[in-house]
Amino acid sequence: MERRTIFGQRLLPVILVAPQFLLTLIFFLWPACQAIWSSMTRQDPFGLHSQFAGLDNFVELFTDPLYRASIGRTVFFMAAVSALSMSLALLLAVFADREIRGRTIYRTLLIWPYAIAPAMAAVLWIVLLQPQVGILAAWLSRHGIAWDYHLNDTQAMLMIVLACAWKQVSYNFIFFLAGLQSIPRTVLEAARMDGARGWHRFRTITFPLLAPTSFFLLVVNLVYAAFDTFGTIQALTQGGPGKATETLVVKVYRDGVVNLDIGSSSAQSVVLMIGVIGLTALQFRFLGRRQLT
Amino acid sequence: MNDHRDPVAHVVLVLGAILFVAPLWLVFVGSTQDSAAIARGDLSVLPGNEGFGVYAGVLAGPVPRMLLISLGMALAIAIGKIVISILSAFAVVFFRFPGRHVAFWLIFITLMLPVEVRIIPTYSVMSDLGLINTFTGLWLPLIASATATLLFRQIFVAIPDELVEAARMDGAGPLRFLWDIVIPVSGANIAALFVILFIYGWNQYLWPLLVATNPNLDTIVIGIVKMIAVETQTDWSAVMATAMLALLPPVVVVVVMQRWFVSGLTEGEK
Numbered sequence: 375m376e377r378r379t380i381f382g383q384r385l386l387p388v389i390l391v392a393p394q395f396l397l398t399l400i401f402f403l404w405p406a407c408q409a410i411w412s413s414m415t416r417q418d419p420f421g422l423h424s425q426f427a428g429l430d431n432f433v434e435l436f437t438d439p440l441y442r443a444s445i446g447r448t449v450f451f452m453a454a455v456s457a458l459s460m461s462l463a464l465l466l467a468v469f470a471d472r473e474i475r476g477r478t479i480y481r482t483l484l485i486w487p488y489a490i491a492p493a494m495a496a497v498l499w500i501v502l503l504q505p506q507v508g509i510l511a512a513w514l515s516r517h518g519i520a521w522d523y524h525l526n527d528t529q530a531m532l533m534i535v536l537a538c539a540w541k542q543v544s545y546n547f548i549f550f551l552a553g554l555q556s557i558p559r560t561v562l563e564a565a566r567m568d569g570a571r572g573w574h575r576f577r578t579i580t581f582p583l584l585a586p587t588s589f590f591l592l593v594v595n596l597v598y599a600a601f602d603t604f605g606t607i608q609a610l611t612q613g614g615p616g617k618a619t620e621t622l623v624v625k626v627y628r629d630g631v632v633n634l635d636i637g638s639s640s641a642q643s644v645v646l647m648i649g650v651i652g653l654t655a656l657q658f659r660f661l662g663r664r665q666l667t
Numbered sequence: 668m669n670d671h672r673d674p675v676a677h678v679v680l681v682l683g684a685i686l687f688v689a690p691l692w693l694v695f696v697g698s699t700q701d702s703a704a705i706a707r708g709d710l711s712v713l714p715g716n717e718g719f720g721v722y723a724g725v726l727a728g729p730v731p732r733m734l735l736i737s738l739g740m741a742l743a744i745a746i747g748k749i750v751i752s753i754l755s756a757f758a759v760v761f762f763r764f765p766g767r768h769v770a771f772w773l774i775f776i777t778l779m780l781p782v783e784v785r786i787i788p789t790y791s792v793m794s795d796l797g798l799i800n801t802f803t804g805l806w807l808p809l810i811a812s813a814t815a816t817l818l819f820r821q822i823f824v825a826i827p828d829e830l831v832e833a834a835r836m837d838g839a840g841p842l843r844f845l846w847d848i849v850i851p852v853s854g855a856n857i858a859a860l861f862v863i864l865f866i867y868g869w870n871q872y873l874w875p876l877l878v879a880t881n882p883n884l885d886t887i888v889i890g891i892v893k894m895i896a897v898e899t900q901t902d903w904s905a906v907m908a909t910a911m912l913a914l915l916p917p918v919v920v921v922v923v924m925q926r927w928f929v930s931g932l933t934e935g936e937k
Contacts, residue, residue, distance in 0.1 A: 380761055380762055380763055380831075381761055381762055381835075381840075381841040381844075383762065383841060384762075384764055384765075386758075386762070386841060386842075387758035387759075387761075387762035387764040387767070388758075388764055388766075390754040390755060390757060390758035390762075391754070391755045391758040391759065391770050393751045393754065393755070394751045394752065394754070394755035394774055394811055394812075394816065395755070395770050395773065395774065397751070397807070397808065397810060397811035398773055398774050398776075398777050398811045399773070400792065400796075400808075401789065401792065401808040401811060402776070402777045402780045402785075402811060403773065403776070403780075404788075404792055405780075405785045405788035405789040405791075405792050406780050406785055406788070408788035408791065408792070409784075409785050409787070409788040412787075412788070462683075465679065465683075466679065466680065466683045469675070469676040469679045469680050469683075470676075470680060472673055472676045474673045474676050474677065474680075480680040480683075480684060482922060482925060483683075483684040483687065483688060484680075484683060484684065484687065485921065485925060485929065486687070486918055486921055486922055487687050488866065488921055489866055489914070489917035489918040489920065489921040490870075490914065490917075490918075491869065491870030491871075491872065491888050491913075491917075492870065492872060493870075493872045493888045493891065493892050494870075494888060494891065494910065494913060494914060496892070496895075497694065497891055497895065497906070497907075497910045498690035498691065498694060498910075499690065500895065501690055501693040501694055501697060501710065501907070502689075502690055502693070506706060506707075506708055507705055507706065507708065507710060507903060508710075509693060509710050509712070511708075512708050512710075540686070540687075543687075544687070548929055548932060548933060549932075549933055552929070552933035601781055601783040601784075602783075604783060604872065604873050605870075605872035605873065605888070605892070608872070608876075608892065609891075609892045609895060609896075623783045626783070626784075626786055626787075627786060627873075630786050630787040631786065631787070631790075631877070636787060639786070639787050640787060640788070643784050643785055643786065643787065643788070646783065646784040647779065647780065647784045647785070649784075650779050650780070650781060650784055651779045654779050
């Protein structure tokens with residue numbers, strides 16, 4: 375970390391680091407401190423007086439069955455999105471790693487969806503499954519299945535899981551493919567000499583060697599499912615019907631921006647911060663890896 | 668392994684490609700069809716009769732402005748993040764100054780505070796600074812970047828001491844050294860990061876939703892979500908034409924710069 379040769383100036387580095395430092399202070403640390411402060415205060419409905427309330431907001435939050443339901447829903451959603459997205463990406467990466475004709479084209483066709491915004495993924499799934507417009511929805515209704523994720527809780531959850539997992543496949547594919555390509559060919563050759571083939575070779579050789587990539591992706595996917603899916607959910611269901619697809623981030627948005635309940639939404643923000651800090655710590659501690667952007 | 672005829676692989680990969688290309692195809696053909704027919708559930712899998720007429724209609728409305736806002740925001744975020752991250756990483760690696768470690772750790776903490784967890788307080792800071800409903804408000808707060816700073820730090824640390832020494836012998840000051848050596852050496856990483864950050868900027872949704880309520884500042888992504896939020900009377904072919912236009916720039920950037928961006932994305936992870 376320490377260099378031998380360094381420049382001697384004292385003022386210049388401070389000027390160089392200042393923009394980043396000031397932006398961090400103004401737009402990250404200051405709001406975070408405010409969130410912690412207002413999570414421990416109680417405001418009257420007009421916002422004229424606020425008074426210190428200690429951990430009351432948190433106690434209220436965790437005794438609220440709606441909030442606990444939202445936690446459970448979010449955990450399920452995160453697990454479903456991560457599992458679905460990662461397993462599909464791994465399957466595709468294993469086959470795209472083979473030396474077959476046209477593999478460059480296959481790779482491009484699987485990588486381009488990286489460019490899709492979460493909110494745009496919603497539009498692409500609307501043409502498939504929106505009850506009036508969707509081409510698969512029409513097929514379902516011809517076969518006697520009443521499909522409408524605006525009305526049915528389970529279908530709404532299924533819809534956002536599918537759309538959010540679909541959007542993340544290309545990211546996972548890129549990393550799994552890179553992971554597979556970094557496995558030395560000699561290791562695979564040696565396994566082949568020993569008679570390990572197909573599924574057996576994948577399970578005993580390839581998969582264990584992919585473990586670091588998989589752990590890294592798992593953390594990234596959990597963070598993605600918890601936070602970056604807001605656009606998809608907002609565009610498809612707005613958290614509805616009722617609260618069927620209201621994840622924790624959607625709830626903060628609804629309570630804070632729509633219903634203006636500052637105390638509760640600040641407490642929720644603090645809970646989310648602790649969640650992110652936990653996940654980031656996990657990422658660094660056990661993996662020593664970073665996620666871009 | 669070296670068998671070029673591998674039918675299972677082709678079947679799996681073709682199905683996978685269809686899963687991702689089919690929705691895009693449907694959006695494209697939808698953009699060339701009659702809106703009322705789509706609303707009735709008669710979306711055809713083949714291009715319709717409207718040709719590019721719908722695009723002409725869409726481009727006569729607010730869509731070009733939205734595309735411009737998105738482009739401006741994506742470029743400002745990508746360039747802004749890269750510039751301030753290079754500067755701060757350069758300061759941290761090549762200088763000793765008081766508070767160096769404190770500054771580094773404070774920047775590092777931003778990693779743990781995504782917009783989503785500080786929705787309300789960030790809004791109040793933005794309004795105190797008069798940045799609500801301004802173009803500056805769309806990009807400036809998003810350009811602080813711990814990950815980009817960490818990435819550049821890692822690259823700069825790997826620059827050999829001999830190179831720094833040689834530059835000093837030639838009488839180059841730190842800024843000259845930064846411009847003539849450090850930045851060219853990191854060229855490939857900057858290109859890769861640019862792609863990733865451009866996509867990140869173009870795809871923002873929650874941030875513009877919070878800080879810009881003025882329709883004149885709607886990004887293209889915000890615009891689309893507003894168009895589909897109208898449950899009745901949605902002009903579906905216009906939605907799909909707009910979606911195609913919104914997808915085009917980031918998809919082109921990813922496909923054209925695929926090689927750089929893929930290695931840049933995965934490189935830091937090894």
